Amino acid sequence: MQLEAVITGKAYRNAAGEQHDVLDKVELSLRSGEVGVLFGPSGCGKSTLLRILSGLDRDYQGHVSRPSQARIGMVFQEPRLLPWRSVEDNIRLAAPGVDEAKLSALFDVLELSAHRSHFPSELSLGLARRVALARALAVEPDFLILDEPLASLDDALAARLRQQIATLIEGRTMLTLLVTHNLDDAVRLGDRLFLLSARPARLLRTHSIDRPRSARSEADIRAIRTDLARLDLPNR
């Protein structure tokens, strides 16, 4: 499975008919097994780009190709759980075919086993994010989309969830697209970094990280970060 996108523009129009340009030229490709990271400052158009790449938004200039049967697992910026359903039911509703072994394994990795029967209002943001992630993976996606999964979590919690995401990504061959404005997360999780300008987002450059995620030492991560810092990227 492969994702190819050539986007030449995207604008929103307000009620007064004024045009608000959100995306400029963005050209990217990603293969199954790779983690692509959309990295750019807040408000530059990352979530807009994700919606286009996933097929949710078809109102743009350009072309996106992805296999038509690809199953998509999506984790939005807000967890978007159904408040009147338990954690387990939220997941089963999205993935009716999920078997018990698969579900238990997911709950295990994400440390959710004790929360199966809890309701969304009983969950912290970190827990709710993990449930949203379990729901996206329960559908056995070919294409996993994560929109700022670590934002607004404290450092320790973010580091643990990042490790859990890495474990889940290694456990399944899929195409993964991650949005973040945190360089450390981008370098620790990504294989190909798509560096975006401020709005309207334009692809500044693509940076590939050849060393496998699990083999990246702290020294490697520092070296890649130093390399990227030289590029004088726009403020986060």
Ligand SMILES: Nc1ncnc2c1ncn2[C@@H]1O[C@H](COP(=O)(O)OP(=O)(O)O)[C@@H](O)[C@H]1O
């Ligand atoms: N549905 C919408 N209608 C109008 N403007 C929007 C809509 N969604 C996003 N925008 C605008 O598009 C710009 C980019 O938003 P977004 O893609 O959410 O950025 P990011 O995810 O990088 O923070 C922002 O200026 C935002 O206000």
Ligand SMILES: [Mg+2]
């Ligand atoms: Mg966003």
